[in-house]
Amino acid sequence: MIEITDLKRLYHMGNVEVRALDGVTLNIEKGEFLGIMGASGSGKTTLLHLLGLLDAPTSGRIMIDGLDVLSLTDYEKTMFRLYKLGYVFQDYALVPDLTMMENVALPAMLRKDRSEEQVKNDSFWILQRIGLCDRRDHLPRELSGGQQQRVSIARAMVNRPDILFADEPCANLDSENSKMVLELFHEINEEMKQTIIMVSHEDWHKEYFHRIVRLKDGKVTSDGKNHSAH
Ligand SMILES: Nc1ncnc2c1ncn2[C@@H]1O[C@H](COP(=O)(O)OP(=O)(O)O)[C@@H](O)[C@H]1O
Ligand SMILES: [Mg+2]
Structure with missing residues (x-):
């Protein structure tokens, strides 16, 4: 469903050229739980940002469900992100002054194609699904890091995106909370058949991935496929 061809992203720092992504060709199947691994600076975030239409490549092609997404206008890209893609960030990126329920409802409200009642129901359901419904009226700072990250996953999921991107979602979590987050991704992938593309540099995370792509420079x-995945 995602076809990536010879993707490059160069940065010019004065006279120095940094090849953040240097010709990546990759096909990602629908429903895959893919891990992108590699040392710091290997290009993981760059690749994720390009696939998530948050940045534009220097050259190369990205086809998603047969659509050449790089040829879309900015407005079309925004709509594509809103309807098809979900994002989970390392630092949760929740809005500090909104309750957990309001944070989760935010992407659903941006779409304007569902009634307020529907948005409420969807948000409630997904918070229940992640086991944090009782915290729906709390502010982000009143929850632990692990709980905040689970809420940010709920927010990414509320629009039922086809593809979920996560950039080192466990970087700020201890191993117990990391495990809960990884289990949640695993369950989402099983239940909702979402394609999940997750960046990690923690070796033990690989047991959750169906397939592991390693980057260097x-x-x-x-x-390769990971036959011993959960
Ligand atoms: N905005 C930028 N300007 C210049 N260089 C960048 C920028 N973003 C990333 N890079 C460089 O590109 C390379 C890959 O970065 P990144 O994709 O963030 O790696 P990773 O996520 O694997 O740690 C690194 O050498 C980094 O310094
Ligand atoms: Mg990174």
Whole structure:
């Protein structure tokens, strides 16, 4: 469903050229739980931002469900992100002055194609699903990091995106909370058949991934199915 061809992203720092992504070709299947791994600076975030239409490549092609997404206008890209993609960030990125329920409802309200009642029901359901319904009226700072990250996953899921992106979602969590977050991704992937593309540099996370793509210096160094995945 995602076809990536010879994707490059160069940065010019004065006279120095940084090849953040240096010719990545990759196909990602619908429903896959893919791990992108590699050392710091290997190009993981760059790749995720390009696939998530948050940044534009220097060259190359990205096809999603047969659509050449790089040829879309800015407005079309915004709509594509809103209807098709979900994002989970390392630092949760919740709005501090909104309750958990309001944070989760936010992307659903942006769409304007559902009634307020529907948005409420969907938000309630997904908070219940992640086991934090009783915290719906709390502010982000009143919850632990692990709980905040689970809420940010609920927010990413409320619009039922086809593809969920997560950039080192466990970076600020201890191993117990990391495990809860990884289990939640695993369950979402099983139940809702979402394609999940997750960046990690923690070796033990790989047991959750169906497939692992390793990057080094902006290039794919290995790509293989993980037969012992959960
Ligand atoms: N905005 C930028 N300007 C200049 N160089 C950048 C920028 N973003 C990333 N880079 C460089 O691109 C390379 C890949 O970065 P990144 O994709 O963030 O790696 P990772 O997520 O694997 O740690 C690094 O060398 C980084 O310094
Ligand atoms: Mg990164």
